Amino acid sequence: MDWFDDSAVTLAVFLPLLGAVAVAVLPREREGLVRGAALTFAGLALLVGVGMLARFDYEAGAAMQFEVARSWIPSIGAGYHVGVDGIALPLLVLSLLLSVLCVVYSLRFLPEPGNPKAFLALLLLLETGMNGTFVALDLVLFFVFWETVLIPMYFLIAVWGGPRRDYASIKFILYTLIGSVVMLLGFLALWLRSSPEAAGRTFDILALQQLGAARFGGTFGTIVFAAIALGFAVKVPVWPLHTWLPDAHTEAPTVGSVLLAGILLKMGTYGFVRIALPVLPEAAHEWAPVIGVLGAIAIIYGALCCLAQRDVKRLIAYSSVGHMGFVMLGIATLTPTGINAAVFGMVAHGVITGMLFFLAGSMHERYHTRDIVELGGGMATLMPRLAGVFTLACIASLGLPGLAGFWGEILALLAAWNPAPGLSVPLFRTLALVGLVGTLLTAGYFLWLIQRVNLGRVPDRWGGRTLGDLAPLEAAAWSPLIILTVALGFAPGLILWLTSPSVTGWFTDLFA
Amino acid sequence: MAIDFHAILPELVLAGTALLVLVVDLFVERKVVASWLSIAGTVAAGVALASLVGAGTRSTFGGSFVVDNYALLFKGLFLGSLLLVLLMSQRYVDAGTAYQGEFYFLVLSSFVGMLLMPSSRDLLMLFLSLEIVSATGFIAAGFRKGDARGNEGALKFLLIGVLSTAVMLFGMSLVYGFTGSLQLGPIAERLAELGNEPAAVMAVFLVITGFAFKVSAAPFHFWAPDTYEGSPVPVAAYLSVASKAAGFAGLLQVTFVAFPSYARYWAPAFAVLAAITMLLGNVIALAQTNIVRLLAYSSVAQAGYMLVPFAAGSSADPAVREEAFQAVLVYLLIYAFTNLGAFAVVTLVSQRQPSNLIADYAGLARRSPALGVAMTAFLFSLAGIPPAAGWYAKFVIFKSAINGDTLTLQLLVVFMAVMTVVALFYYAGVARSLWLGTPPEGAPELPTPRPSPTLGAAIILSAAGVLILGVLPNLLVQYAPGSTLVAGP
16 A cells, blocks of 8 residues: 555545546536536545554654655755645545535536536635645645645636625635735745755744744744734634735535635634744744634624624624634644644534535525525424534534534633743733623624524515425535534544644644 | 857857848748748748857857857757747738748847847947847837827837847946956956946946846836737747846846846845836836736736846855846746747737727637636736746745845845735736626627647647646756856955
């Protein structure tokens, strides 16, 4: 199985790209073939991911597995260095899984103006960018994958989006680009300082982590951390850089929203865990209180915004701001618990919010509106199964114990109660309390949402219509998410088992 | 003094082809022969060039003409551009003018000047090659005789060109007066001995100003949009790419080779020039409604990015200077592919819709998805977003400037980063219009644009170049020479 270990990561990243090319050259008239090809390539990539899960050494700690290091652009010292550890693998598999589900969902539901060929080709290109970001161990490679998601997502929103897609798509791409060019400058600064000799300089993330605090301390570290963190923070998004998110999520087509919320946001938080913290520990320590406070603000701010929304999709989008606030709070504690919580929160949010956006899309398909007031309630009577899934997703998202959403939040709050040595305990305990208030507000708006959408009498305007309940294809696309939501809720160890050794390996001594 | 004819073979072949085209055109009925003859001559010049690769550095005409890796790389770039320009011209010229032979003669002659440029190692040769490029360019720009804009653009180009030439020539004469030499190497030595001589500094700046006109750096850029708009589209393509690259070749030689000892004066000036050029180019491009003018301002902005590494020219570390030098080269290579590709698409569309309005591109990608993909790739490459090749060009510029490690350079890269975002706004605007725009009410239904085989080849070649280089930039940039040209300050 050596060949598998050597090529698994490469296959997982580039099979979708191959699929995108295949879809692009197939004739447009053969829609069945186009869809089949897209599903095959995305499915194969997922199989590779499952194979990686099977062959992964769960005890290996901070060591990278399935590692490949080849030369790529020797003239600037950038290499094709990829690999996964327990932090990257769950996110990679999540990305592979959600992409397949999105392709499945698109088999039937494709928004105006149709054209499955272009849609699926972009989706697969997007997948390559997302997968690549989670496995890249070279800053240049990371940057290229990071930026590769921009164009497909831009077009997914701009072509297949809602009424304000022009505005939303350009806002998305400009916001992200300003973050990522500043991030790139930070990367280059790291490269410059990695060695006094030109020949010894490196973009390799693992090598930079070895250099760590010894070389990147002081004002330099503080500034570079800020530059890199800005790029990540726009993507997360951290309050107050979040304003692109509600627009992009609301206007994007259903699968665009699913992948935006499910994967793209995690690229930002993953960047903190993989690059910003380990490479610049000293600066991370300085910035941690700021990140923590911004995270706590996002929790409260997101929840308050949710309470004021009328559009189901926009509400879910704002709920993402809050949930990512918990993830950022976990990261800001700089403790293994907090970072475990963060990774868990990323996966859980990807699963649950992915499902919520699927649901919002399907509700829109049926009602042709997402306005809570116009929906008017009674979905439980009208479409009991759809309403059941919706209820499950909502209560999972609000963090009910026994479902996936709970663990990320509770662990983050616990971690905030005992932050890393040197961080202000009163401050972080206050943040924990603020987060606790946030969970209450979150519960409040989700329960209110369930009440307004699911319960009550069916309004007259929907009375005479037949709105089909859960379709088989929807059930197929969502069942993995439903299963994961429940499974991760009952057995958080499924993720923590993966992440914990790596997180312990990376972060135990770093901030002690 | 024996002349090394092998060293000047590519130029001889190309010049011979130009003359041959002019003569043959008189005697054949089917004028398209002139086009195929030019293409054949270009390929032959390419073969001649290939025979020089790996043969070491050759020098002739008493050291005034040198063929080294640096020159070879640029010549390759020029011949590649020429091939693309010829491919995209064929149908356009065939449909538009009776003076086909003359057109190809002018284009070929202009490229002879460009081929000479990177080999020129004295001021006189630099001046002559630059004038060959320009003088033929003036006429080519005015090739649409009946068109008022064409006349205006060509006249503007001529006047500005002559002005810049005069400025440069004045500077060169002063430099000669101070140093007693026309050759770049000796000039560098004498200037270093001379120290701080205000008049010599002024002379250096005059020469640089002359080149700044050629590369359309702001505030010497204002001829470019009018000239590009008035020119036949393929001419605009070569002016914006090849002629600009020739300007940069000259600029690299005078700054890094002849005037390195005055880098403490010119490097900060380039920082300012780069900032103004990026700012003006990008901001004015935002307001354009004509695609050629948009590409013109975009090419001004691109020149601004390419000027950034010059600001690192005063570094004491030779590695930094060398990297700055190479960054400009790499940027030019990638920019050439990208911009020629974009102009090839414009050529195709303008055959049916000569107004060249951005609005004409609304929905183009729906009528021809392949063309849409190609143009989108070119636009995002200009914007610098992977997987299109432009990201790498921007990357090396950023890297070379960060490498300089001074506050000026750091501020400059931050400014460039912001400008990249501004630029994305208009590139993405065109891309969006391609895929989403709806033609205005009442506009006639247009057929799917079908490129002629040659134009199609030009588009496919550049698009493939842009996409492949975006993933594997090393294929090309490994040839960017670790130049022995860059002398110490």
